[in-house]
Every structure is written in structure tokens, then in C-alpha cells.
Amino acid sequence: MRLVFLLFLVPFCSAAVLQLPTKSTGSLRAKLIQAGKYQEFLASQHAARLQQLNTGSQPLIDYYDDMYLANITVGTPPQPASVVLDTASANLWVIDAACNSQACNGNPGSGYTKQKFNPNKSSTFVKGTRRFSIQYGSGTSSGYLGTDVLQLGGLTVKAQEFGVATNLGSVLGSEPMDGIFGLGWPAISVDQVTPPMQNLISQKQLDAPLFSIWVDRKLQVSQGGTGGLITYGAVDTKNCDAQVNYVALSSKTYWQFPMDGVAIGNYAMMKQEQAISDTGSAWLGLPNPVLNAIVQQTKATYDWNYEIYTLDCSTMQTQPDLVFTIGGMQYPVKSIEYILDLGLGNGRCVLAMLSYSNTGFGPSYVLGHVFIRQFCNVYDIGNARIGFANAHHSF
Ligand SMILES: *[C@@H]1O[C@H](CO)[C@@H](O)[C@H](O)[C@H]1NC(C)=O
Ligand SMILES: *[C@@H]1O[C@H](CO)[C@@H](O)[C@H](O)[C@H]1NC(C)=O
Secondary structure, eight states: OTTTTTTBSOSSOOOOOOOOTTOOSSOHHHHHHHTTOHHHHHTTBOOOOOOOOSSSOOEEEEOSSSOEEEEEEETTTTEEEEEEEETTOOOEEEEBTTOOSHHHHOOTTTTOOOOOBOGGGOTTOEEEEEEEEEEETTEEEEEEEEEEEEEETTEEEEEEEEEEEEEEOHHHHHSSOSEEEEOSOGGGOGGGOOOHHHHHHHTTOSSSSEEEEEEOOOSSGGGOOEEEEEEESSOOTTTBOSOOEEEEOSEETTEEEEEEEEEETTEEEEEEEEEEEOTTOSSEEEOHHHHHHHHHHHTOEEETTTTEEEEEGGGTTTSOOEEEEETTEEEEEOHHHHEEOOSOSTTEEEEOEEEOOOOSSSOSEEEOHHHHHHEEEEEETTTTEEEEEEBOOOO
């Protein structure tokens, strides 16, 4: 399954939430495009993340067009890390202070340095005997497992097992993140480590065994600003409509559910296929015929240099809605969400979609931030279902 999103960092493991609140200008993609490094980056993009908490919530900062990070701490005294919240993987890992590779320090040229975790400086750290290795499309994070205190927002997991990475793939070294925080189901947890959410639930720290994610709207990458919010233990009723439509999960691995069909303009295709909600992906992954239809309907053209579909930025608000049908309900995604201005220049914007070659099992649709911006996603662990609600945006 992981091979699907090779283009994006982790097919299904993605990462990405860095909270650098003061950093709100510029686009990583645009920077890479200008530096001629976008293709390398393509192998790694995945994106967004958010984080926040139980009572009250902590704002997510939108780092780039598609990266949102959340701050956690590990150890005693607490050592900070900015991690990507990823519903398509289920492990937490941070970087070992003993790793001094370029990737572990932040690749020179990326403009990022890494916050690393020094287990020797935590009085509560217990080193395990097992190793871990998680493969992403463009590289691997590997090292050993250990257990320590984890704090996220106002919540504490007293004994969380997690990875301490002593090896990082190069692309991971170029992204503004110190680790990945998996929010997927235990069944996809590498080494069968119990994920943080399951520990929070079993330790009865949450009002309800669920979390919800809201991602704020971006019109232009350069606008920066807040990124979104993750709410543990409750539906985010401030940023999302109270009306939540739920659909039962078809698999408790990824956040996977049946997609009934898709329509755009005068194209419609009703055929039930599997979909996942992936906070680690910025874009949409779609079956090839669906992507082709969207390209036709929007008159997008393929850019061979950047390996993306582009279209005129002036159509950003006037293209037809991309309507997903899930559980008998229609979910229209507006073009303002699926067209991104990444600073390509010449008035060209990007169709934030990729062809997803389903290999016969697993999901055919990967719904990343493009979808989650339009609809808050409620990840209901207790009832094994996922819910969608209209997201509120200030513009
Ligand atoms: C997250 O951590 C970074 C690095 O320590 C810090 O600069 C930033 O202010 C933090 N952001 C939030 C929202 O706490
Ligand atoms: C922590 O201690 C171990 C054992 O002495 C050592 O191998 C490792 O390099 C130390 N880590 C750091 C970051 O100093």
C-alpha cells in the first residue's frame, strides 16, 4: 500500500506539522521550484498536520501551503519536537540527539534545523530492545524503540512507546519537522506499538474516544497565518458545523471508508471504491480515469517540468465543484480548495491532485488537505466511523 504515494513523502505515512508561528511567508514548493529541486521534493511532499488538544485547543500554524505542524514534548524534563500529525500511519518517532547525519541535523540548504531528543537527558526514558524502521516513499526513518512521558497540548501519556530515529532519509531531512505522529489504527503500527491516541483513550484522558481536525483555508501560499486545529476528545464545534454525517469504516487500518462516486461539471461516475482520509497528504489522490475527467472539465494542462497539472489562476474560484458522494451524502469541494497558487508564475496555478494507481487492494482515493479544508473530519475511534462537517473559514 505504501507504494502508492511515492510521490508524496509517505504514501500513507506522512508527516508534517511544524509549528513555526513566525514563519508565514513563502512557499516551500515555490522555493524548490526556483532552486530546481522540486522533483526531489515531489518525492517527499505529504502534508499537513495539525494538532491540538482536549480542553481548549491549540492553533495550528500553516507552515507552507500544505504543511502544518504540532508541538509535543517527550521526556522529563520535557524536550520539544514539532511533528506531523498523520492519520495514515500509526507510529510516533522523534530524532535521536546522537544522530549527526545531515538529515538528522536538517539538510544544509533546506533552511531548517531539527530539534532532537536526547534520551540521556530524560530521567524517565526507558530504552527498549526492539528496533523500528518505517519506510516512506523517499526514505526511511529507523532506529530503536523507547518509552517515555509524552505531552501533547494539555494531555500527558505517562508511558508512550515511540521510535528514536538514528537514521533519516534525505527528504525527511529537508522538511521542517522533527518527527511524525501517527493517528492511524493500531493494525498499521510498525512493531505493534500502541499509538498515543489509544493510550490516551485507555488512560481515560478524553471526554470521548475521538479527535477532530479542521484545516484553515489558504488562498495563496504567501498568506501564511493559522493552519488549523486538532481537537482531542471532542468535535470542534467552533470551526465546524454541528451537523456531522458519519459513515462506518470499512477497515480499521487507515481511516478507510467506501466512496460511492465522484462528479464534476458534466462528468459523473458512480462506482463504489475505497477511500482514506489522510492528514499527511496535502493533495487528493484519485483513480486515473477520475483525474483525467477533472483535467478535461477544468481544462488543466500537464506541465512536464513539474509533473503537475496547471491551470489559469484566474479560474481559481470559478471552476466546477468536485463532488464526492459518501454514505449517500454529497460533499462538494470548491475549486478554491483544489487549485493552489504555488508561485509558479505566469498566472499558472496547480491542480492539487495526483493519479493514484490502485494495485488492486487498498484505497483508490486519498483525501488530503484539499478535502479536509472543505470538510472537518471527525475520527471516531470508539464507534469505528468517520464523520464530515462543513468547515468554517474566515474568507
Ligand atoms: C512550536 O515550537 C517551535 C520550536 O520550539 C516554536 O518556535 C514555536 O513557537 C512553537 N509553536 C507553538 C504554537 O507553540
Ligand atoms: C547517550 O548515552 C549512550 C550510552 O552512553 C551513548 O551511546 C549515546 O551516544 C548518548 N547519546 C547522546 C545524545 O549523548
